Amino acid sequence: MLKHSDLLDCLKYDLNTGIFYxxxxxxxxxxxxxxxxxxxxxxxKLISINNIKYRAxxxxxxxxxxxxxxxxxxxxxxxxxxxRICNLREANTKQNSENKVLDFKxxxxxxxVCFDKKRNKWASFxxxxxxxxxxxxxxxxxxxxxxYIQAVNKLHTHNxxxxx
Numbered sequence: 001m002l003k004h005s006d007l008l009d010c011l012k013y014d015l016n017t018g019i020f021y022x023x024x025x026x027x028x029x030x031x032x033x034x035x036x037x038x039x040x041x042x043x044x045k046l047i048s049i050n051n052i053k054y055r056a057x058x059x060x061x062x063x064x065x066x067x068x069x070x071x072x073x074x075x076x077x078x079x080x081x082x083x084r085i086c087n088l089r090e091a092n093t094k095q096n097s098e099n100k101v102l103d104f105k106x107x108x109x110x111x112x113v114c115f116d117k118k119r120n121k122w123a124s125f126x127x128x129x130x131x132x133x134x135x136x137x138x139x140x141x142x143x144x145x146x147x148y149i150q151a152v153n154k155l156h157t158h159n160x161x162x163x164x
Contacts, residue, residue, distance in 0.1 A: 002049060004066050010049060011036055013063045018083035020047060020056060043080040056083045072096040094130065112148030113141060126151040 010024040020036040026049065030036075037047035037056050045056035060083045061069050074091035075082060089095075108114055108122070116123040116137055122144035124135035128151075135151055138144040 002052070002054070002062070004062065007049070007059065007063055011047070011059070011063070013060060015064075015085060018056075018060060018085070018087065020059065020083075026050070039081065045081055045083060057088055060085055061088060097127075108141060110141065110145040110148070112151075113144045115141075124148045124151075126155065128155045 010022065010026060012021045012023045013019075014021070022030050022032055022034050022036050025032055037045040040046050046053050047056050047059055048054075057073050057075065057080075058068060061073055064085045069090050071090045071092060072095075074089050074096045076087050076089055079087070106114070112124055112126050112135070114123050114125070115121075119137055121137040121139060122141045123137050124144040124147040126133050126135060126148055133151070135147040136144070138147065
């Protein structure tokens with residue numbers, strides 16, 4: 001198990017960008033000052049320390065809090081490469097699933113918005129506490145999305161101090 005002191009010794013974490021930099025040369029390929037890690041096919045940043053791979057958002061949490069999270073760590077803005085501590089929150093499975101990335105089947109291109117062919121309007125929905133909540137039907141797609149954004153801000157926990 002990685003010790004907090006070892007993490008602080010080999011990596012520097014930038015709070016403003018969420019990026020880790022090497023401050024200790026652990027192998028021939030690592031240069032001090034280089035950005036640490038590589039992107040996975042699922043969009044996460046992985047950092048290898050002593051031949052053990054860690055997701056960067058877990059290391060960010062550990063770096064700042066001194067302990068690894070015992071729950072899910074959710075990227076509030078859904079950007080898996082945005083590992084700023086203000087963009088991370090501990091979440092249970094339900095909270096984590098409510099804040100999932102846009103489904104590939106989504107044809108509107110906007111989260112929480114679909115077209116209601118029967119009424120010829122844009123419909124807006126949100127999931128909360130294992131229930132789907134209808135937010136209304138709208139003439140314009142953008143209005144449906146604004147209803148969704150208002151519901152997200154009301155129902156889901158976001159960190160207002162975190163601005164990109």
